[in-house]
Amino acid sequence: MKLKTILLPLLLVSCIGAVQADEKQAVEKVAKAVEATTPAAESVSKDELREMIRELIQEEMANLQPTSNTDSKPVAPAHAAKAGEILAHTCAGCHGTNGTLENEAFMPLAGMPEQEFVKTMLDFRDGARQSTLMGTVANGLSDEQIRDMARYFMEVSP
Amino acid sequence: MSLNRREFLGLLGATALAGAFPIRSAFAGAQAHVVIIGGGVGGATTAKYLRLFDPAIKVTLIEKNPIYIRPYGSTEVLTGHIGMEDLHVTYDALQSKYGVNVIIDEVTGFDPDKRNVSLKGGRKVSYDKLVVSPGIELLYDKLAGYSQALAESKIPSGWIPGTQTQLLADQLKALPKGGTFLMVAPPNPYRCPPGPYERPALVAEWLQKHNPTAKVIIADPKDKFVTDQTMMLGWNRLYGFPMPKEFLEGIPDSVEIQQHSQPGILEWIPAKDGGTPVSVDAETMTVTTEGGKIKADVINIVPAMRAGKIASAMGLTDDKGWCPNQRKTFESTLHPHVHVIGDACHADAMPKSGFSANTQAKSLARALVEILAGREAPTPSWENTCYALAGSDYGLYVADVFELAEADNKIQRVGKFNRYLRLDATPAQIRMGAVYQQAWMKSFTEDCFA
Numbered sequence: 012m013k014l015k016t017i018l019l020p021l022l023l024v025s026c027i028g029a030v031q032a033d034e035k036q037a038v039e040k041v042a043k044a045v046e047a048t049t050p051a052a053e054s055v056s057k058d059e060l061r062e063m064i065r066e067l068i069q070e071e072m073a074n075l076q077p078t079s080n081t082d083s084k085p086v087a088p089a090h091a092a093k094a095g096e097i098l099a100h101t102c103a104g105c106h107g108t109n110g111t112l113e114n115e116a117f118m119p120l121a122g123m124p125e126q127e128f129v130k131t132m133l134d135f136r137d138g139a140r141q142s143t144l145m146g147t148v149a150n151g152l153s154d155e156q157i158r159d160m161a162r163y164f165m166e167v168s169p
Numbered sequence: 170m171s172l173n174r175r176e177f178l179g180l181l182g183a184t185a186l187a188g189a190f191p192i193r194s195a196f197a198g199a200q201a202h203v204v205i206i207g208g209g210v211g212g213a214t215t216a217k218y219l220r221l222f223d224p225a226i227k228v229t230l231i232e233k234n235p236i237y238i239r240p241y242g243s244t245e246v247l248t249g250h251i252g253m254e255d256l257h258v259t260y261d262a263l264q265s266k267y268g269v270n271v272i273i274d275e276v277t278g279f280d281p282d283k284r285n286v287s288l289k290g291g292r293k294v295s296y297d298k299l300v301v302s303p304g305i306e307l308l309y310d311k312l313a314g315y316s317q318a319l320a321e322s323k324i325p326s327g328w329i330p331g332t333q334t335q336l337l338a339d340q341l342k343a344l345p346k347g348g349t350f351l352m353v354a355p356p357n358p359y360r361c362p363p364g365p366y367e368r369p370a371l372v373a374e375w376l377q378k379h380n381p382t383a384k385v386i387i388a389d390p391k392d393k394f395v396t397d398q399t400m401m402l403g404w405n406r407l408y409g410f411p412m413p414k415e416f417l418e419g420i421p422d423s424v425e426i427q428q429h430s431q432p433g434i435l436e437w438i439p440a441k442d443g444g445t446p447v448s449v450d451a452e453t454m455t456v457t458t459e460g461g462k463i464k465a466d467v468i469n470i471v472p473a474m475r476a477g478k479i480a481s482a483m484g485l486t487d488d489k490g491w492c493p494n495q496r497k498t499f500e501s502t503l504h505p506h507v508h509v510i511g512d513a514c515h516a517d518a519m520p521k522s523g524f525s526a527n528t529q530a531k532s533l534a535r536a537l538v539e540i541l542a543g544r545e546a547p548t549p550s551w552e553n554t555c556y557a558l559a560g561s562d563y564g565l566y567v568a569d570v571f572e573l574a575e576a577d578n579k580i581q582r583v584g585k586f587n588r589y590l591r592l593d594a595t596p597a598q599i600r601m602g603a604v605y606q607q608a609w610m611k612s613f614t615e616d617c618f619a
Contacts, residue, residue: 091539091544091547092535092539092547096535097531097532097535097547097548097549097550098550100218100528100531100535101528101531101550101551101552101570102552103527103531103616104524104527104528104552104554104609104612104613104616105554105605105608105609105612105613106612107612107615107616108217108221108615108616112612112615114608114611114612114615115608116604116605116607116608116612117605117608117612141595141598142598143564143566143590143594143598143601143602143605144554144566144568144590144602144605147568147569147586147587147588147589148552148554148568148570150570150584150586151552151569151570151582151583151584151586152570152583
């Protein structure tokens with residue numbers, strides 16, 4: 012079973028592939044890769060190799076699925092960035108990570124009501140509200156970006 | 170399994186599979202490993218935000234010094250406003266709060282094909298993605314007569330804070346009555362754009378109190394600098410600096426500009442007036458510039474610079490000494506899977522500042538999370554704010570929002586509006602600028618390291 016132990020890690024790749032795409036295609040891809048990189052693959056025929064891979068995929072799938080949701084750490088890839096999140100992190104250098112900070116000089120942004128954030132930024136932008144540099148920063152942001160940031164910060168618990 | 174994950178990676182890397190499947194998905198429950206070289210602002214922020222965005226990613230930070238000495242605000246040590254120890258930042262929070270694996274060691278080898286780095290201590294660390302945030306290397310020898318040995322013993326630079334900072338602080342205190350403090354400003358590009366002008370301003374303020382007949386001279390190889398007009402207005406108000414004609418443009422009539430018939434405590438010699446330094450003589454404490462000789466009691470030289478040494482050793486720099494990269498993810502154009510951020514990278518309109526490194530780190534952390542999850546890196550967004558002081562209670566700044574220009578793949582400023590403190594800023598706004606500058610030292614350090 013030496014070949015099998017070499018194949019196992021590769022099969023993890025194909026497990027995912029098999030879920031998303033055609034299993035036959037995934038098997039073919041793994042087989043080609045193994046043939047190209049593993050001298051041990053020469054000890055079996057092409058069809059035997061593919062059959063072995065197919066079986067192992069199914070084995071691994073069976074092993075993988077029940078455990079995938081019981082692990083305390085998320086196994087699935089993290090969520091994609093929310094709208095406004097990438098922009099919101101550029102505020103953190105002054106306003107603290109995620110808008111939370113223990114610093115009296117800067118406005119805490121976490122949990123700020125959406126409309127308050129939007130109005131404040133628009134007032135900075137059109138000069139209705141005096142500022143040191145927030146007018147400059149607000150000038151670089153569109154209405155949509157300001158709204159997205161407002162929604163992001165509103166959902167952060169202060 | 171007889172193959173470990175590393176060996177498997179090697180196998181995968183040799184096949185078409187590497188590109189055919191998301192690497193992260195390929196290992197199901199196994200962790201992706203991001204290794205970061207350099208524990209300054211860029212590296213620390215990347216480490217923290219990677220773990221914030223996705224705790225399933227293993228993050229290792231390699232840094233040679235167990236304590237980080239922050240460069241931003243380090244001029245305040247010269248005037249005794251803070252002590253050296255106030256610049257010290259530890260990696261404790263990154264380890265305990267965010268689970269970053271911090272290794273205090275030096276990188277001595279790099280195998281981009283096998284994707285690992287070797288450490289002086291003898292171990293090898295493998296990575297899926299490598300982040301290099303090495304800061305700067307000071308090129309002391311570029312100025313004739315100057316050297317690192319001289320900087321450590323008699324004519325400090327202090328642009329990377331440490332023993333030279335303390336030496337400069339001691340020299341300032343020992344400046345003879347009526348003596349001269351000379352700042353030799355650096356050529357472009359350099360770290361901390363307003364810094365070489367903030368430092369002489371704070372020195373001038375200190376001298377006004379402790380040595381009022383002393384003088385501060387800035388010899389500059391440039392004719393302008395970031396925040397020049399607003400900084401000079403501060404000098405004009407605080408140190409009797411006569412505004413040069415070319416910097417009066419655009420100042421509203423309502424703004425009071427002081428007329429000084431006598432030269433003040435602070436003098437700036439731009440390139441066009443012969444300010445460009447040519448050589449330094451430590452024996453006579455004289456800097457020869459294109460305009461003549463300047464003798465001084467304390468000389469502070471900010472030399473030319475390039476990307477931190479490790480970047481050149483790893484083959485990540487170009488002929489200009491900085492690191493070329495794909496702007497969207499800062500991936501090196503010289504080595505795949507290696508991303509370079511901070512002062513060391515080419516970043517077009519973004520200045521070489523801590524704030525730039527901090528927002529670059531966040532956009533990179535997000536891009537790596539997405540790439541490792543098999544998704545596309547999202548559209549990045551960056552910001553920079555450089556606060557600066559013309560005096561302890563006189564704050565000013567340059568601030569910008571940046572975007573990626575898809576057409577030429579360059580980082581550009583968003584919009585064309587005023588980036589600086591208003592020329593007609595009220596005394597309250599100027600004072601608040603200084604309050605924010607001080608508060609920023611704390612909030613910024615927290616955002617990067619805590």
